Amino acid sequence: MEKGSTTPQMDNVQMRAVIASNGTATTVTANNGFSSPSRLGGLPNLNGWLNNLPSLKSEPEEVHIGRLTGVNTTIKSNLGRFTYMLLKLRKLQLEVNYFTECIHEGVVPKCLRLWQYPTGLQDASDFHQELLALFNRHGTELMELLYHLKKVHFQTSDGEDLFFDENGDVVVRSDIVNWQLTPDGVMKSLTVGWSKPYTLHGQQLFVNNSAVVWSGGHFEVPKSVCSEACNAGYRRVIRQGEPPCCFDCIPCSDGEIANKSGKCICIKCPDDYWSNTEKDFCISKYIEFLSYEDPLGTSLAAIAVALSLMPVGVLCIFIKHHDTPVVKANNREISYFLLVILTLCLLASLIFIGHPRNETCIFRQPAFGIFFSICVSAVLAKTITVVIAFRATKPGSRLKNLFGSKTSFFTIVCCSVVEIIICIAWISVSPPFQETDKTYPQKTILQCNEGSAAMFYCMLGYLGILATISLLIAFHARNLPDSFNETKFITFSMIVFISVWLSFIPAYISTKGKYMVAVEIFAILSSSTGLLLCIFSPKCYIILLRPDMNTRRYLVRQNVA
Structure with a gap:
């Protein structure tokens, strides 16, 4: 078969022709307007053309061009001679190159074809010169032939179109054949399908997969790998x-994903994201803090308000x-003040619930603490x-001057001012802040x-x-008369207070987030x-349930007893 190329040009002519030479399809390229070469391979671009030519399996005695209607017999003869000379020149050139490499390596091949033709180098030069002369004499006729070949377009006996595309390639239907082994x-x-390059897009290829029989008599495509491709969310680990091609598939680690199958490594999610259950997609981490909408926050807030x-x-x-007498005993004003402070302490817990902000954290x-x-x-x-x-009741005691509300409030102020100074220094030097x-996996913690x-x-x-x-003083005064037995309850209250906060420290350190x-x-x-x-x-028990004990006479009787 022949292939046509672009329109002819006089100074620099390129041509392509596919001719049948002993049943072998060959592409030939030539150039017009060359100067005489001084050495083998002197033609511009000739080496590039020759590299695309297959070497001859044998030396043909003649080359047939085929039936070309309207083409001069001389042109056909010259084209055949021209093609044969190109193939022969290519073959000789390969042998010369191989012989040169053998000389450089110090090896003399016994079966080298060139040794059968001592004049091989001269033959190559003669072929080269004859090739140039042939093309200079008949280059125009060859290009005219290719120009007509380009316009060839006919239908075969099967109704299939046969023509050449813009690259000079033949466009023809091809059958897809499946070789099958019968039971015998x-x-x-x-024939299980066909290929029609010139049809509409999407209809150029057809394969009847159900008619294809693979090796071993299987109707499914055989697997050519040792292990199946890993699904999304898994990565490959090659077996030692x-x-x-033999590997195991293991799931990606937490916080990493593989969003495509066949991944060798897993991709780590950004800091604000976490991997989903399938490990094939990064999802946003949920934000955790103790809010009023949280069941735990709602419960603690309700308990704080109820206790307050x-x-x-x-x-x-009171x-x-x-x-x-029960209310007057042990400084009534201090009792009122203590009840108010306890209310504030219980309500202070509400500051800890809600979205952490710099203001609330500070x-x-x-x-x-205050x-x-x-x-x-x-x-x-x-x-x-x-x-x-108790001490002031003794004769001659000077503690009578210290008895009263002023001494109690002075004690409160002096003891509290130290804590206030500590807190002020804390806020000034290194204040708390929101972070x-x-x-943490799956969540972002907002905290102070x-x-x-x-x-x-x-x-x-x-x-x-x-x-x-307070515990030591109350414990020391536990044996005072019954009318002043409040120290026993103070002792027990301080034991409860210290126990709670001693157990708080390890629990506070070991927890994080909203649970802390x-x-x-x-x-x-x-x-x-x-x-x-x-x-x-x-x-309250005496005031509400035992009013008989809330009398001065009862207290005096207790003192006498």
């Missing part, structure tokens, strides 16, 4: 000592029975008042960074010192409620 052991060919009503109720009872821990220091200082003042009241912790852990534990430590002093906040709120509520119940529940 005979190979037979079966086996070929690279208890000291308010006790305060109302105000209503303010002239009774004030929530200092507010908690309120509790005032509360413990008031308990210490009540304890000191009990001791002074985002993205190191205490700024300085040393200042935080210094604040707690001072509360512990005040509580310990919940632990501190629980400690605030439990310690405040413990103080309220231990100190005031016995008095």
